[in-house]
Every structure is written in structure tokens, then in C-alpha cells.
Amino acid sequence: MSAILSLEDIVKVYRSHGSEVRAVDGVSFDIEEGTTFGLVGESGSGKSTIARCALRLIEPTSGTSRIDGEDIGGMPRTGLRRLRARTGMVFQNPVAALNPRMSIRDSIAEPLRTHTRLGRRAVGSRVDELLDEVGLAASHAGRLPHQLSGGQCQRVGIARALATRPRLLVLDEPTSALDVSVQAQVLNLLQQLRREHRLSYLLISHDLDVVRYMSDTAGVMRGGVLVEAGPATEVLVEPRHEYTQRLLAAMPQAPGAGPPDPPRTPTRDPNEKSLLP
Ligand SMILES: Nc1ncnc2c1ncn2[C@@H]1O[C@H](COP(=O)(O)OP(=O)(O)OP(=O)(O)O)[C@@H](O)[C@H]1O
Ligand SMILES: [Mg+2]
Numbered sequence: 001m002s003a004i005l006s007l008e009d010i011v012k013v014y015r016s017h018g019s020e021v022r023a024v025d026g027v028s029f030d031i032e033e034g035t036t037f038g039l040v041g042e043s044g045s046g047k048s049t050i051a052r053c054a055l056r057l058i059e060p061t062s063g064t065s066r067i068d069g070e071d072i073g074g075m076p077r078t079g080l081r082r083l084r085a086r087t088g089m090v091f092q093n094p095v096a097a098l099n100p101r102m103s104i105r106d107s108i109a110e111p112l113r114t115h116t117r118l119g120r121r122a123v124g125s126r127v128d129e130l131l132d133e134v135g136l137a138a139s140h141a142g143r144l145p146h147q148l149s150g151g152q153c154q155r156v157g158i159a160r161a162l163a164t165r166p167r168l169l170v171l172d173e174p175t176s177a178l179d180v181s182v183q184a185q186v187l188n189l190l191q192q193l194r195r196e197h198r199l200s201y202l203l204i205s206h207d208l209d210v211v212r213y214m215s216d217t218a219g220v221m222r223g224g225v226l227v228e229a230g231p232a233t234e235v236l237v238e239p240r241h242e243y244t245q246r247l248l249a250a251m252p253q254a255p256g257a258g259p260p261d262p263p264r265t266p267t268r269d270p271n272e273k274s275l276l277p
Pocket of ligand 1: 014016022041043046047049
């Protein structure tokens with residue numbers, strides 16, 4: 001196996017109005033191809049900052065991020081454009097992540113128009129394919145974001161992230177804003193897509209059950225430092241570090257409750273165009 005993402009000693013210091021926040025302080029970890037790395041930690045511990053540094057959406061103060069072996073730090077603009085096409089990001093608030101005045105079809109087409117040279121027809125058929133892959137019906141394509149449910153909007157967000165056939169997705173609290181029943185559907189969809197396309201995920205979530213269900217490996221952040229990392233079953237079920245034990249105890253789901261139940265609702269019935277009304 002080889003690492004799709006390799007972070008080495010990432011440091012990020014935010015400076016504003018003369019004050020400094022050391023948001024990430026020397027974090028290193030690898031994500032092996034085809035696996036999911038779950039990142040947990042209390043609010044403000046630096047999880048989103050790591051995700052943004054990993055894809056160079058913001059510049060780290062120091063440290064190296066390698067995607068598929070390539071150091072993205074010194075990349076020129078053209079290299080970064082290519083990088084954007086090879087990676088994708090799914091955000092917490094699916095409705096806010098979409099342009100309210102853009103149809104679903106145009107929202108999904110946007111990354112294709114920006115990052116590929118596909119012609120109009122090819123973009124159109126790729127959009128149809130993506131709608132189907134994320135379990136949306138063709139009839140959703142003409143709608144605006146406010147005419148869809150939160151879960152449907154997140155499916156659009158996933159379609160956008162997948163549009164350019166990336167190999168690594170960063171999922172920053174992808175289900176936190178959704179109803180519990182819809183969460184399970186979206187998580188199942190993400191699992192299914194990961195298997196089908198051999199994707200790798202960096203998953204950030206406050207919900208321990210979500211991280212346990214999804215992750216092969218996991219890490220625990222505290223105050224900008226990765227205090228513990230390893231196989232998810234060890235880190236999230238029998239943590240060695242006292243801090244992790246306390247964090248887990250303070251999280252909504254108590255530790256030691258055994259492995260989580262798989263989500264109850266199937267993602268997609270192959271005989272149906274869409275699960276959602
Ligand atoms: N643009 C910024 N300018 C200054 N400080 C920032 C900026 N973005 C984040 N921070 C600070 O950096 C620290 C880490 O923030 P970050 O958003 O990475 O945390 P997080 O673990 O994702 O939290 P949450 O779980 O609430 O999303 C926090 O103290 C935050 O206030
Ligand atoms: Mg965050």
C-alpha cells in the first residue's frame with residue numbers, strides 16, 4: 001500500500017491584529033490509498049485547519065503535504081489546478097455550500113467546466129451519471145438548492161466533489177447538519193462510493209459513532225497536536241491516552257458500547273431512481 005496523503009510536521013499559525021493562534025502544531029500522519037482516516041477532537045483543536053493545509057486551500061506556516069507522493073508545497077498555479085481536480089472536499093452545511101441561484105445541474109457541472117476540457121455534451125452526460133451515482137433523480141437537476149432537502153443538497157455536494165474523478169476526498173463534518181435518519185443514508189452512500197471508486201477519505205466528525213463506522217485509522221487532536229493515532233478500533237474503542245479516554249467519555253456516545261450498528265437505511269435501492277421523495 002502507498003500513502004495517498006502524507007502530512008509531515010504541519011504547523012499553522014494564524015496571525016491577525018498582532019495576535020497569534022497556533023492552530024496546528026506539528027501534525028504528521030499518512031492515509032493509505034483506499035482507506036478512511038477519521039479525525040476527532042474538541043472544537044477549535046485544529047481539525048479543519050489540517051484539512052485545509054492538506055489540500056493547500058490555505059498555506060501552512062511550515063511542514064509538507066504530499067498527495068500521491070507529490071509535494072504540493074512548491075506547486076505552481078497550474079499544478080495546483082491539477083491538484084484541485086484530483087481532490088475534493090465536502091462541507092458541513094450542504095445548503096450554504098451551494099450557490100443559491102445556480103441550478104443543481106449547473107452546480108455539478110461547474111467543477112467540470114473549471115477543471116476539464118469536456119465539451120457541452122460530455123459535461124451534460126457526466127452530470128447525469130453523477131446524479132445517478134449519488135442517488136438523485138434527473139428531475140432534481142433543474143431545481144435550485146432551496147428546493148431540495150438537506151440530505152439531497154449534501155448528495156449534490158458529494159456529486160460536485162466527485163465530478164473530476166478525484167482519488168482523495170476531505171469530508172469535514174459531512175453529516176453534522178443532517179437529520180439522524182438521513183445521516184445514515186449519506187454515510188452509506190459515501191462508503192459505497194469509496195469502494196466503487198477506490199477513494200480515500202479524510203473524515204472529520206464530532207460524532208464518534210460516525211468515525212467508528214467509517215474509519216480504518218483514526219487520530220485525536222488536542223490544541224493543535226495529534227495526541228494519538230492508529231487503527232480506529234484501538235484509538236476509538238480502547239484508547240491508550242488518558243486525554244482520548246476523557247474526550248471519548250465526553251462525546252455524545254459513551255465509549256465501550258461495542259461496535260456501532262450499521263446504519264439502518266439502505267443508501268440506494270438499485271431498482272429505484274431515487275430514495276428521496
Ligand atoms: N482564519 C482564522 N484566523 C484566525 N484564527 C483562526 C482562523 N481559523 C481558525 N482559527 C483558530 O484556529 C483554531 C483551530 O480552528 P479549526 O477551525 O481548525 O478547529 P476545528 O477543530 O475544526 O473546530 P470545530 O470542531 O469547531 O470545527 C481555533 O482556535 C480557531 O479559532
Ligand atoms: Mg472545523
